[in-house]
Structure formats: C-alpha cells, structure tokens
Amino acid sequence: DRAPGGPMSMMHSGISQAREYDDPPGLHEKTEYLLREWVNMYHNASAGRDSTKAFTMFVHQMNVQGILKTDDLITRFFRLSTEMCTELCYRAFSDQSNPSPSLVRAKCFHTLDAYVRLITLLVKHSGDANNSLTKINLLHKVLGIVAGVLLRDHDFRSTEFQQLPYHRIFIMLFLELSAPEQVLESISVQVLNAFCNTLHILQPSKAPGFAYAWLELVSHRVFLGKMLVLTPQQRAWGMYAQLLIDMFKFLAPFLRNVELPKQIQLLYKGTLRVLLVLLHDFPEFLCDYHYGFCDVIPPNCIQMRNLILSAFPRHMRLPDPFTPNLKVDLLPEITQAPRVLTNFASMIQPANFKKDLDSYINSRSPVTFLSELRSNLQVSNEPGMRYNIPLINALVLYVGTQAISHIQTKGQAPSMGTITHSSHMDIFQNLAVDLDTEGRYLFLNAITNQLRYPNSHTHYFSCTLLYLFAEANTEAIQEQITRVLLERLIVNRPHPWGLLVTFIELIKNPTFKFWNHEFVRCAPEIEKLFDSVARSCMPQKPS
Amino acid sequence: GVAPLGPVPLTKNCFFQSQMLEASSQHMPHPSDSERLRLYFPRNLCPTPSYYPQSLPNCDSLDFFQRLSVETLFFIFYYMEGTKAQYLAAKALKKQSWRFHTEHMMWFQRHEEPKTINDEFEQGTYIYFDYEKWGQRKKEGFIFEYRFLEDRDLN
Numbered sequence: 001d002r003a004p005g006g007p008m009s010m011m012h013s014g015i016s017q018a019r020e021y022d023d024p025p026g027l028h029e030k031t032e033y034l035l036r037e038w039v040n041m042y043h044n045a046s047a048g049r050d051s052t053k054a055f056t057m058f059v060h061q062m063n064v065q066g067i068l069k070t071d072d073l074i075t076r077f078f079r080l081s082t083e084m085c086t087e088l089c090y091r092a093f094s095d096q097s098n099p100s101p102s103l104v105r106a107k108c109f110h111t112l113d114a115y116v117r118l119i120t121l122l123v124k125h126s127g128d129a130n131n132s133l134t135k136i137n138l139l140h141k142v143l144g145i146v147a148g149v150l151l152r153d154h155d156f157r158s159t160e161f162q163q164l165p166y167h168r169i170f171i172m173l174f175l176e177l178s179a180p181e182q183v184l185e186s187i188s189v190q191v192l193n194a195f196c197n198t199l200h201i202l203q204p205s206k207a208p209g210f211a212y213a214w215l216e217l218v219s220h221r222v223f224l225g226k227m228l229v230l231t232p233q234q235r236a237w238g239m240y241a242q243l244l245i246d247m248f249k250f251l252a253p254f255l256r257n258v259e260l261p262k263q264i265q266l267l268y269k270g271t272l273r274v275l276l277v278l279l280h281d282f283p284e285f286l287c288d289y290h291y292g293f294c295d296v297i298p299p300n301c302i303q304m305r306n307l308i309l310s311a312f313p314r315h316m317r318l319p320d321p322f323t324p325n326l327k328v329d330l331l332p333e334i335t336q337a338p339r340v341l342t343n344f345a346s347m348i349q350p351a352n353f354k355k356d357l358d359s360y361i362n363s364r365s366p367v368t369f370l371s372e373l374r375s376n377l378q379v380s381n382e383p384g385m386r387y388n389i390p391l392i393n394a395l396v397l398y399v400g401t402q403a404i405s406h407i408q409t410k411g412q413a414p415s416m417g418t419i420t421h422s423s424h425m426d427i428f429q430n431l432a433v434d435l436d437t438e439g440r441y442l443f444l445n446a447i448t449n450q451l452r453y454p455n456s457h458t459h460y461f462s463c464t465l466l467y468l469f470a471e472a473n474t475e476a477i478q479e480q481i482t483r484v485l486l487e488r489l490i491v492n493r494p495h496p497w498g499l500l501v502t503f504i505e506l507i508k509n510p511t512f513k514f515w516n517h518e519f520v521r522c523a524p525e526i527e528k529l530f531d532s533v534a535r536s537c538m539p540q541k542p543s
Numbered sequence: 544g545v546a547p548l549g550p551v552p553l554t555k556n557c558f559f560q561s562q563m564l565e566a567s568s569q570h571m572p573h574p575s576d577s578e579r580l581r582l583y584f585p586r587n588l589c590p591t592p593s594y595y596p597q598s599l600p601n602c603d604s605l606d607f608f609q610r611l612s613v614e615t616l617f618f619i620f621y622y623m624e625g626t627k628a629q630y631l632a633a634k635a636l637k638k639q640s641w642r643f644h645t646e647h648m649m650w651f652q653r654h655e656e657p658k659t660i661n662d663e664f665e666q667g668t669y670i671y672f673d674y675e676k677w678g679q680r681k682k683e684g685f686i687f688e689y690r691f692l693e694d695r696d697l698n
C-alpha cells in the first residue's frame with residue numbers, strides 16, 4: 001500500500017491537490033453547473049433505485065462538458081465540488097433568515113448527500129467490474145481531496161471552522177460503501193483501510209476543530225462493527241488501535257495536568273464511553289493492545305487505564321479475588337502468556353543499550369550496567385518529565401518476559417521462590433532502590449500495568465511486586481508500592497483482577513507485616529480506608 | 544484528580560488545540576449528522592424532565608412491533624422511510640395478513656375469501672389503508688394483480 005503509486009500515494013496527491021488553484025478557465029462554472037444538475041437529478045423521483053438511472057444520464061453530461069477527459073480534470077472537479085458543498089453549508093449557517101436549526105441541517109444534507117451518492121457511483125463504476133484497483137485508487141484520491149480541503153479550511157477559518165459538512169461526507173460515504181453489494185464487498189478491507197488512513201491523517205492533534213466529529217466517526221456503530229467484527233482474521237484491529245492511540249496522544253498533555261477545560265472534559269467523556277463499549281463488546285481487542293494504549297495514557301489517568309487493564313478474554317471465568325485461600329498458582333491459565341501485539345522489545349533504544357541489557361541478562365555482569373541503568377532512562381532534569389516513560393515500560397515488560405522464559409526453560413514455574421536471585425531481579429531491585437521518587441513511581445506503574453486477568457505475566461509481576469515489597473530496604477519503597485496499588489483500587493470500578501489479587505495478598509499474608517508499617521496509619525482517613533478494604537477481603541484483620 | 548508527577552506547562556500548540564476545540568464545542572455534531580435524512584420528523588433534541596420515560600426497553604424487536612396497533616404500524620411505514628422501524632412495521636403487518644400493493648403503494652387485507660383466484664390475480668372485497676385520507680377503507684370487487692404484490696422475504 002505504501003509503495004510508490006499505491007493507494008496511499010493517491011491519497012497524498014489528493015491532499016496536496018486540494019491546495020492548487022490554477023484551474024483552467026471555465027472549469028469553476030462547469031463544475032457548479034454539473035453539481036447543481038446532479039443535486040436536482042438525485043432528488044428527482046425518476047432517478048431510479050440508488051440513483052442509477054440519473055447517474056447514466058449524468059455521466060453523459062460530464063462527458064459532454066469534457067470533465068472525464070483527464071485524471072487532472074476529474075481531480076479538480078472533485079476538489080471544486082467539495083469546496084462548493086462546504087461553502088453552501090457555511091452560507092446556510094450564516095443565513096439568519098433560516099427559521100430553525102433542523103431546516104439549516106436539512107438544507108446542507110440536501111446537497112451533501114447528493115454529492116456523496118455521486119462519489120459512491122463514480123467509485124463503483126470506475127474501471128471494469130472486476131478492476132478493484134481503479135476503484136480503490138479513486139476512493140483514496142477523493143478521500144485525500146476531502147481531507148485536504150478540510151485541512152486548508154481548518155487553517156484558513158480557524159475558530160470559524162465548521163465540522164458538519166466534512167463529518168457528513170465521511171460518514172455517509174462510509175455507509176454507502178458499506179452497503180451489502182458484491183462489488184463493494186470485494187473491496188471492503190481496502191475501503192476500511194482508506195477510511196482509517198484518512199482518519200489518521202485528520203487525527204485530533206492535526207485538526208482539533210474536527211475532533212468531536214472525528215470521535216463520532218471512529219465510534220460509529222457501523223464503523224466499529226466493520227473494524228472489529230466483520231473483517232475476517234482481525235485484520236483491521238491494528239488500524240483501529242492506531243486511531244485510539246491518536247486520541248490518547250491528543251488528550252495526554254491535558255489529562256496529565258488534571259485541570260481540564262470543559263471542551264477537553266467532553267472529549268474525555270466520549271473517549272471513556274468508547275472504551276466502555278469496547279470493554280463490554282470487544283474485551284479481547286483491549287487485551288491485545290493494552291500495552292500500546294497504556295504507553296500513551298498519562299500515569300495519573302487511573303480509571304481510563306483500569307478500563308483497559310480490566311479486559312479479559314470472554315471465554316475465561318475469573319475466580320473471585322476475595323475467595324479465602326485462593327491458590328493463584330494452581331489456576332490453569334496462569335502458565336499461559338497473554339498476547340501482546342506491540343513490539344515492545346524494539347522500543348528498547350538505542351541499540352547498544354539493548355545489547356548491554358541482553359548481555360547483562362545472560363551473564364549477570366558487568367555490575368556497571370546496573371549503576372548506569374538510571375542514566376539510560378533519564379532524559380531531562382525537569383521535575384515531572386525526567387524519564388523516558390515508554391522506555392521504562394518496554395524495559396519492565398521485556399525483562400519480565402525474559403525472566404518467565406528463563407524460569408520455564410529450567411522446568412520451573414514463576415513463583416515467589418523461583419523469581420529471585422537472577423539477573424532479571426537484579427535489574428528490578430536496582431530500579432526500586434536507585435531511582436528517585438518520580439522514577440520509582442513510573443517503574444512501579446509499569447509493573448502494575450501487567451496485573452490483569454490470570455496469565456503468566458500477571459502472575460510473574462504480582463510475585464515481583466510482592467517480592468520488591470518484602471525485600472525493600474526502606475519504608476519509602478513499600479509506601480510507594482502500596483500507593484500505586486491503592487490508588488488504582490480507590491477509584492470506581494472496574495478493577496483489574498491481578499491488581500486485586502496482589503493487593504489482597506499484600507494485606508493478608510502475614511509475611512509482609514503490612515499492618516506494622518507507619519504509613520498505614522499516617523492519617524485517620526487512610527487508616528479507615530485500609531480497614532474497610534481489609535474488612536471486605538478477610539474475616540479478621542490481624543491487630 | 545491528582546497529578547502525581549506535577550503539572551507541566553502546556554505548549555503553544557496545546558493552547559491552539561484547546562482553543563480550536565472550544566470553538567467547535569459551540570457547534571457539536573448532532574445525532575442527525577450521521578443519519579440518513581428524515582423527511583418527516585427531523586430529530587429535535589430537547590431536555591425533558593427525568594420523570595418522563597427517556598427510552599423504551601426492547602423497542603426494536605418484532606415482538607414489540609406486533610403489539611402495536613395497525614394505525615401505528617402504518618404511520619411508521621409511511622413516515623419513517625428507510626429505517627429499521629419501517630422494516631419491522633412491514634414485517635408485523637405481513638404477519639397480520641396485510642399485503643402491500645406496489646402500484647397503489649397501499650396495504651390491503653382480504654375482507655372475505657376472494658370471489659376469483661387465478662395465476663394472475665384475485666378479486667374480491669378488501670380492506671385497505673388510505674394514506675392520503677389516513678384511514679381504513681373497504682373496496683368491493685377489487686382486482687389484486689399478483690404482479691403488484693410485494694412478496695420479498697423480509698428475513
């Protein structure tokens with residue numbers, strides 16, 4: 001697709017052609033005439049089912065006007081038509097004599113829907129019936145043109161920008177191209193691809209004035225269904241994950257600063273709703289891409305992350321974490337690794353750091369690797385942005401998965417006894433001791449992001465976190481571990497299973513002497529909180 | 544909420560993004576923007592007190608439609624074109640032995656056994672629903688030609 005001359009290059013040429021103005025004389029008038037003709041024909045009762053009769057006549061007219069002579073003229077025709085349609089919407093909005101908002105909308109839809117049908121028919125009928133490449137190329141071209149006109153309009157009008165015409169064109173075109181027809185079904189994956197590429201190009205950080213419409217498009221039930229259910233072999237899952245990542249990236253700087261202006265709150269709420277739909281209907285999707293999502297969601301967005309981390313495969317039955325004497329290591333699922341569809345190993349950069357890491361994991365030397373670890377993760381001295389968070393996340397998961405396979409090759413299973421005294425645990429213990437508060441918070445969060453449904457990662461990292469607590473040389477580390485777990489539990493549901501299991505083990509198992517620590521009783525409301533958690537998960541709290 | 548890592552100054556670009564978002568929040572997408580045009584009732588959102596029903600459970604099932612009166616079904620059929628509701632209304636009408644005449648664009652029901660039945664048509668007394676006068680009418684000696692019978696399987 002990305003090859004020169006492929007559909008993506010059609011889209012990019014469409015985008016750049018949206019900025020050209022040197023039209024041949026008379027083309028503007030011809031386009032205006034043709035578009036008006038088409039809108040009339042589309043709304044006429046004699047247009048035939050799906051406007052096919054009208055279309056045959058219209059193609060003849062386009063020929064007479066010479067529009068279909070060259071690709072360049074066709075491109076210009078689409079650009080001018082898109083501009084005319086959007087202009088018309090701006091005029092309808094500014095016309096104060098319009099009696100009601102729904103009539104203004106109806107007026108806009110009158111033209112936009114006709115234009116969308118024209119695009120659909122031209123795409124369907126371009127090339128031979130079996131020539132899908134011509135159709136796909138044309139679709140990419142048109143989407144590129146509409147995206148290009150949008151971006152230019154967005155820059156040019158700034159806060160006066162209206163998302164409606166573009167929103168309508170994209171969604172209606174998508175619905176038309178999703179109709180149950182053989183011609184369309186044979187190109188459905190490429191159609192999805194084209195729309196995903198367009199949405200990625202128009203992501204909220206590129207066109208913030210289009211962000212609400214963008215989220216509506218991404219979460220539209222037909223779009224969601226096509227992306228996550230109807231496309232075989234989950235071939236569209238990766239593309240859909242990319243779109244969600246686009247949204248998380250846009251929200252991240254605002255969310256991490258907590259003070260959210262109303263317009264961001266609105267978008268955040270919408271994103272949470274999409275996540276709830278996904279958690280309910282497509283939990284496996286959230287499971288597979290949790291790593292990539294958690295990598296871009298700021299550490300303080302606890303509920304958002306909990307939604308993602310609470311997802312578990314639908315066929316699984318999770319044992320109640322509050323069951324007395326729950327034996328986690330006896331669950332059959334605990335030996336199976338979860339699917340992680342992000343290549344996290346490749347995110348450990350630069351290459352020589354990865355080389356040193358691998359060599360330390362294998363040989364447990366040199367010790368200087370550990371002492372230099374902190375400087376490899378640190379990127380600046382600015383408080384709050386000292387560390388390379390994606391690198392910490394990648395390092396933690398990579399070392400953990402290496403540890404699991406190391407233990408398994410020895411014929412053992414990860415447990416509190418087998419995870420210790422290894423190069424992997426050296427790295428984790430070193431990070432716990434050597435990092436400052438900020439770094440340790442990020443490190444512990446990276447571990448806690450793996451506490452999900454019963455699987456080998458959950459089990460390994462649960463043991464690791466408890467081991468780090470037990471072996472901590474200062475109370476500060478223990479307090480921070482408690483903090484990371486607790487702050488994910490005091491928010492509203494859902495709570496990931498592995499998180500609950502780990503926390504319950506910590507407060508229940510006397511070997512951790514949890515209740516002897518100062519910080520448990522540092523404030524009356526904290527103490528009360530612990531008491532209530534304790535009451536809910538064990539019959540009698542040790543006093 | 545809490546910001547454990549402390550706030551970070553927003554970039555100029557973030558301020559621009561926030562401003563663009565604020566402006567577009569003044570004209571949010573409307574539910575009708577991503578729906579086919581409704582000619583007869585455009586969506587008209589307005590706040591209603593919470594003690595009025597805000598939704599009907601299970602209202603898009605055939606079961607629900609079969610409990611509606613025929614008048615309601617005719618209304619849905621003629622005024623909600625191209626929707627799932629129209630499809631369900633047509634299905635419910637067919638279950639009650641109404642047949643759609645594609646030339647008159649009206650629904651017919653036998654009032655009695657037809658006087659004549661052959662391969663091309665049947666003839667007899669029918670009840671039909673007149674969407675212009677908005678009411679049920681009776682027609683005697685009507686010839687229902689089978690080529691105007693809408694007989695697609697609605698499944």
